[in-house]
């Protein structure tokens with residue numbers, strides 16, 4: 001079976017990728033499988049910079065083709081925060097629960113129509129001695145007043161998906177893959193994949 005290596009330590013993210021890549025006949029491997037000891041510091045100030053940094057670090061280490069994902073949530077009422085700092089919004093321990101509590105608290109006086117937000121994802125594809133490429137995707141929604149659903153990861157329980165009238169955490173991984181920022185970024189990558197034999 002074909003294998004795809006993702007430079008991530010986030011198990012929720014890895015599950016999202018499995019839902020996308022399994023139907024294409026790929027098994028997904030992560031940093032936990034191929035380089036547990038690696039801790040790639042995300043020093044960039046944009047999703048693109050961080051995605052490139054993660055992908056190139058692992059591609060150089062393994063001397064093979066890898067992809068990385070840098071993603072986050074932009075909340076309009078907070079001028080785009082938490083953005084690239086989404087994973088660490090409530091602190092370096094990267095707790096999904098603490099992040100959601102902090103965000104709900106920051107928005108406690110903001111009414112529904114003003115709670116617009118979007119998930120963004122940039123996928124970087126790196127291979128030794130090849131130029132690194134990036135692909136972006138986004139998913140529009142609102143920050144709900146409370147949590148709902150138990151699927152997914154991160155901010156999914158408080159993210160209301162406008163196109164489906166459901167919280168992201170109410171979707172199966174397969175449903176999420178069709179509409180998510182990550183799914184859209186991979187769809188852009190696939191367009192090139194299918195049209196380019198060298199890729």
Ligand SMILES: O=P(O)(O)OP(=O)(O)OP(=O)(O)OC[C@H]1O[C@@H](n2cnc3c(O)ncnc32)[C@H](O)[C@@H]1O
Pocket residue numbers: 007008009010013042069070071072073086087099119152153154155156168180182
């Ligand atoms: O860097 P890696 O190891 O891949 O894992 P990470 O969790 O640190 O990943 P990022 O640096 O890309 O930060 C992304 C954060 O944005 C949030 N996020 C991104 N995509 C999400 C999604 O599909 N659902 C919910 N939250 C998401 C969530 O808090 C993530 O931890």
Ligand SMILES: [Mg+2]
Pocket residue numbers: 042087
């Ligand atoms: Mg990270």
